[in-house]
Amino acid sequence: MREIPNKYWICTVYVILTAATFAVFWQVHSFEFTTCDDDRYVSENNHILTGLTLDNLAWAFKQSHSFMWHPITSISHMLDCQIFGLKAGGHHIVNLLFHIANTLLLFAVLRKMTGAFWKSAFVAAFFALHPLNVESVAWISERKNVLSAFFWMLTVAVYIRYAKNPKFANYLLVIFVFSLALMAKPITVTLPFALLLLDYWPLNRLQIGNKQQIFRLVGEKIPLFLLSAVLCVITIAAQGGSDALQLNKLLPFSVRLENALVSYVTYIGKMIYPSRLSVFYPHPGASLPLWEPIVSFILLAAVSAGLLYLGRRKPYLIAGWFWYLGTLVPVIGLMQAGAQAMADRYAYVPLIGLFIIIVWGISDIFAGWEYRKIVLSLSAIVIISALSICTWIQTTYWQDSISLFERNLKVISRNIPKTHYHLAKALAQKDKINEAVEHLREAVRLDNDWTAPMNSLAWFLAVRKDAAFYNPHKAVQLAQRACELTDYHDAAILDTLAVAYAAENRFSEAVDAAQKALKIAQSDDNKQITNQIQQRLDLYKTNKPYIETNSE
16 A cells, blocks of 8 residues: 655655755765875866866767766766865765765655655665765765766656656657766666666566566667667777776686675675775685685575565565666676775665665564554664764765775775875875885885886985985886886876986986976876976986975
8 A cells, every 4th residue: 555645744754864964974075085086087187177168078078087988977077176176075065965866866766666655765764874875975086976876866767757658758858867877977887777677666567477568678678778788888998098907807707706796795794784894895816715705606596586486475575686786787896897896886876776675675574563663663763873873984084085095904904005005195195205105115015016106106215305215226216117017108107217317316317208208298288297397307407306305
């Protein structure tokens, strides 16, 4: 039987969801940009910093942004810079507003499809206030996640309208909004599959045994699947010039499959007990004990079989479970993009399926119990309150990069070069150079083929003449190694090599390296770096090194 609450209760839930989410996440208004991706996405990206211009809009659609094609996301960052400049708080608040909008839309579409008012409200509350979703809200670079989820929810909303009134104009609206979702983040390629699940439950447009109906509904989604396929091709092409997909060459498919199985189970574990959350979970490679993927496979297979059996009478079990499994496919690691085993942000939309199973399932288990409404309501409030406290605490770690990566070192491992590198960048920005150098040394020790920390360490060893760590000879060695790894085709590294040569009074070699760096920077049309290299080149020509003062 459908619940038909009055408008007062509907508005009350909207207000409570909004107020609770604001209360937990409002602290982000005072947070900074992070050293991880925020520079490439916003703070050091000239196309974004200069705001909404015709040239920048053309760039957003024609070029990849941080090796990803998501023009709608790029445009949203431009608009932020147009309004807030480099005041990070404004960028953070926009992320929060999108998260709130996603929460309210989730409540609205679930209520519209199921008629279950309070169940829909509790699912939306879990989504709004779960600690696993902190990363998507508190990280400016994850605008693409909250923005794509916004268009995902809007697509579902217009699809409900189409399902009730299947006019061609309504279908075109579904295609249009879905296209916006794809242009916000490629992860939305699974949305056509999710719509098929919604056809099964709760829209009841699909009966498993009716082949004609299945073919009709799958055929109905073909234009959407084609758009998803095109976006997949664009994404692979965009990431082809980066290191994002290189691990696919290094990790056999069997290793990637093992990690994917374990990750599916780990996400569920972190949903139930959200502890030791981190910005980066390093990929284990081939080091996973064999029993972990085997046990994970058995658990997933057993749950799938059990829910398929029970789902004949409770279809939300099938819809929710396969929503979770299916929407995670693009980022579960079968196609490895980056060095992470998993990421909290990847669970943003998939967890909705599990929340539905939990809320609807518990309600059915206690159906008919006399005190069901009171006990379940109080229990839900206690759980949501506990999640809110955990979420507030987890959010505090994102206030700046030092806090974020120091937390990462504590909860994951001290043997992660990426964490040491980003912590070093954050420390350097605060003029804590001595500490930064120590973390750079550790990053280089852990990975002597990664040019980013190698180049940064060489820079400080060459330019901080008044520091105890000053060592231009070592700087030359590091910069030469980094140049070899990049085939002498990286302007920033060649610039560092020139600085190191000049620190050793090898000015002719410094001039030669700087001129090569200048040529590359000019070809890349990077005016800022070009001007900096030119200024240093002028120094070398007068036999003067480039020196920075250590403020510590």
